[in-house]
Amino acid sequence: MVAQIRELSTSRHQWLDETDFKNGVALCQSIPGATAMQTAAYVGLRVRGVSGAFAAYLGFGLPAFIFMLILSVLYTQFNGLPKFISLFNGLQVIVVAIIFNATYSFGRNIANNYKKILIALLAAISFWFGVSPFMVIIGAGILGMVFLRASASSTSVSHEKKETQWNARQIAGLLVTFLICFAGLYFISPILFNLAAVMLKIDLFAFGGGFASLPLMLHEIVMGRSWLDSKTFMDGIALGQVTPGPIVITATFVGYLVYGLSGAVVATIAIFTPSFFMLVIVAPFFDRLKNSVYFLRAIDGVFTSFVGLLLYVCFKFATTVPWDIARILLGLAALAALIRKVDILYIVLAGAVISVFIL
Numbered sequence: 001m002v003a004q005i006r007e008l009s010t011s012r013h014q015w016l017d018e019t020d021f022k023n024g025v026a027l028c029q030s031i032p033g034a035t036a037m038q039t040a041a042y043v044g045l046r047v048r049g050v051s052g053a054f055a056a057y058l059g060f061g062l063p064a065f066i067f068m069l070i071l072s073v074l075y076t077q078f079n080g081l082p083k084f085i086s087l088f089n090g091l092q093v094i095v096v097a098i099i100f101n102a103t104y105s106f107g108r109n110i111a112n113n114y115k116k117i118l119i120a121l122l123a124a125i126s127f128w129f130g131v132s133p134f135m136v137i138i139g140a141g142i143l144g145m146v147f148l149r150a151s152a153s154s155t156s157v158s159h160e161k162k163e164t165q166w167n168a169r170q171i172a173g174l175l176v177t178f179l180i181c182f183a184g185l186y187f188i189s190p191i192l193f194n195l196a197a198v199m200l201k202i203d204l205f206a207f208g209g210g211f212a213s214l215p216l217m218l219h220e221i222v223m224g225r226s227w228l229d230s231k232t233f234m235d236g237i238a239l240g241q242v243t244p245g246p247i248v249i250t251a252t253f254v255g256y257l258v259y260g261l262s263g264a265v266v267a268t269i270a271i272f273t274p275s276f277f278m279l280v281i282v283a284p285f286f287d288r289l290k291n292s293v294y295f296l297r298a299i300d301g302v303f304t305s306f307v308g309l310l311l312y313v314c315f316k317f318a319t320t321v322p323w324d325i326a327r328i329l330l331g332l333a334a335l336a337a338l339i340r341k342v343d344i345l346y347i348v349l350a351g352a353v354i355s356v357f358i359l
Helices: 002-012 018-030 035-078 082-107 114-128 133-147 168-188 190-205 210-224 230-240 247-289 293-318 325-339 344-358
Strands: none
Touching (some): 002 018, 002 035, 018 247, 082 210, 082 230, 082 293, 082 325, 082 344, 168 190, 168 247, 190 247, 210 247, 210 293
């Protein structure tokens, strides 16, 4: 998706040059949130300021929300049918393969650094013994500042040629509006208020892109509050892979199952809000921030911790699947396709067809 945004913004419409776009991607990779969503918002921010960022954010996320909402409704209506059950029996295997591949993609970047390997292992062990992943992330950031060296690649981004537009009045207006709405949820429905608070918390700590949110969601939604069980949560991840959007759109599924349409809307808005505000606030100062050695070390430590957290999620989900020969073969085939960079949508759809007829 980032490659498609680059094509649209630098070649087709020439809104940004290559240097501007690379700076934007570097920023989006350094702050919490889904990288593709953030990149789209960054393009909007550079073109039309805060209102442009908001328009790009809304335009990028709305199709995924609509698709996920429809799929969530269908899931609740037909989940008891035999064919539907067999469909998700296979898709759970695909989810395990997807998360294993994500763990591998994160992990190969730290394989030659023993300090990062130790931080990743500490993260996995801590999560295993019940330490909150939010505390694990904070601890990893501190360890990163103390023990890691800033990556050379992190400081190689060129300086921006022009200042990012920043309108404090617009940002303040949006922030106040959101805070009023958030506070209003407390009086409308405590469940909706808690749902929004959980999603805000998840997005605020989801450094490293959409997959980084999965350990946090697992901890808060499945292990902490028992809103969903592991199997249902995996089904939501599988559905999220069918939509044209980031993996955190699973929040729509969670919200719908917890509190219907209102829950889906509230969860979706909340899961994207902190990262949006962080983008529009930090963008003008990123040139100075990315040259801070301590910032780069902390971000490196945080990214490293997600290898361990994802490793635990992969194990947790794998133990949920009732493995047999058919599922093992399906999982290996899906993993091979992911490694060969086959479009994930085709993998999910093929896995769905195989599930219905074999599982």
